[in-house]
Amino acid sequence: MTAQGQAPEGQVADAVRGNWVDTIAPEWSRPYLRLSRADRPIGTWLLLLPCWWGLLLAIVHDGQARLFDVWIFAGCAIGAFLMRGAGCTWNDITDREFDGSVARTASRPIPSGQVSVKGAVIWMCLQALVAFCILLTFNWVAIALGVLSLLPVAIYPFAKRFTWWPQVFLGVAFNWGALLVWTAHTGSLHPAAFVLYLAGIAWTLFYDTIYAHQDTEDDALIGIKSTARLFGENSPRWLRRFLFIAVSLMGLAVILAVPSGEIFALVLALGGPWALGWHLTWQLARFDAEDNDRLLMLFRSNRNAGFLPVLFFAVAMFA
Template identity: 70%
Template sequence: MQDSAPPPEPQENGVVADAYSRNWVDLYAPAATRPYLRLSRADRPIGTWLLLIPCWWGLSLVMLYDGQTSWGDLWIFVSCGIGAFLMRGAGCTWNDITDRDIDAQVARTRSRPIPAGQVSVKGAAVWMTIQALISFAILLTYNAAAIRLGVLALIPVAIYPFAKRFTWWPQVFLGLAFNWGALLAWTAHTGRLDAPAVVLYLAGIAWTLFYDTIYAHQDTEDDALIGVKSTARLFGENTNHWLRRFLVATVGLMGIAVIFSTVNSVSVPALGAAIVGPWAMGWHMAWQLRGLDIHNSDKMLQLFRVNRDTGIIPLLFFGLALLL
């Protein structure tokens, strides 16, 4: 029989254990809003970046693909940022509702607002609904194809929190959800979904397997005790070898997406600039592997967080290609 979980460890002013030190929520947000902002991970912005970056990949590549830019693309760029913040918040709230009993048994997550008693399940559900409705209002400003695609995104979002209960590969479901923006931004620009966007989406999933396996290594001991599955537990001491495979898949698939998007539509210098993006991203991922220590939780969190820069690197080269 499962032993009852120990009470949540007290955190100063309700601060979550793995939040950024001196983040804006803990420093400046009104006290009454802090538990809800923490529920949305506003004190941990890396997840918003990881959700947003594939959107910007898709938008950049589709503008190279058809050679068309407009003021509407500026709105797609901005609205993706707003939507990423809101949908990441809604998704994390849903995750914390479904995982509240598991979170209470894991040292790193025990201080989250629901298991710590800062927010009720009902309050969290209301907060999730508010964020989702605002996101839906933004989605309605897109074309019909993008709206349908945006609604479909709810399927992997809904499934993900349960994946670690039935598969050793829950990171695949996270990848399906977190990289949907590559498809959505592409479709919001063109009104249709083309093959390069799908290949880019697959590249993003491989990248998610890379960074979220790193992230999951923080909890392997607790996960083993309570029976939660993850690629970190599955790979164990072979993690480095698997991460190299995900690195190769990310770079290779993104390279194919870039070639398909640019080979018939841009100048040779622009094609060269764009194709350097995946290569440079791969070097940054390889740098992470050199510092990998799966038995050092602090190091794994540090490496996970630098993946914001990993994802921005190809975006810089895509932007340069648009200027050439």
């Protein structure tokens, strides 16, 4: 038991206070769940939501929902949790030397000594294996796309060493589900899926630039690159550009996906990018690069931002 107001032993600095990992999970499991960011669920949402965008928009395009889509919907949720956990574990393995030098990340399980590198590798493989079993329930094209997604996942942790745009690599990896799940439903890809995927990448550039501003000083000291450092005081201008690109591309994806003549469904589905745009505009108005608490709050608010298109696409299914 911890004293009232005292952080639980081993708690990571930017974890959600009172999260289930630090309060009710068995003590032996906590370091591994922290390694998977289970105490910081926003990443799972950011990986999952583009999957649901792709599934719902594919159903609108196809005009038919199937019973198997219920499993795709649920399988994406489980798979997103597992693959986000495996990806974060891989990220922490590769970044273990850097994380110990950054105030926000020094408390993570590997640099703080809660988990060994060998233990982290085993944990990563276990998560990926279970996720692969879920992937095997989809069609062969989706399986191939899922295997291919491992490439950007593997590259991302190294991107900040050689490019000022590591957020692009994160976007490529985090939004892959839009392609995979569209294919899991329809059996093939469509231009709308690619455009939706690009919209997700622009969205990732928006929210992860905000997130990266928390570490600009430490990143500068240890030589880590990011769009936050690249843009500096011009970040609001770039965020506005990413906002415009994300909303425009999502709107184009909707237009390409909705069958011609389905005007009511088109109007409803276009509410998705419209609502996303308003939420990102709200974030931009509150952006303050010097306020880390606000930066973290805005970053986490993207769960709600990304969920808005899900609601509109779901309603459009019934139009």
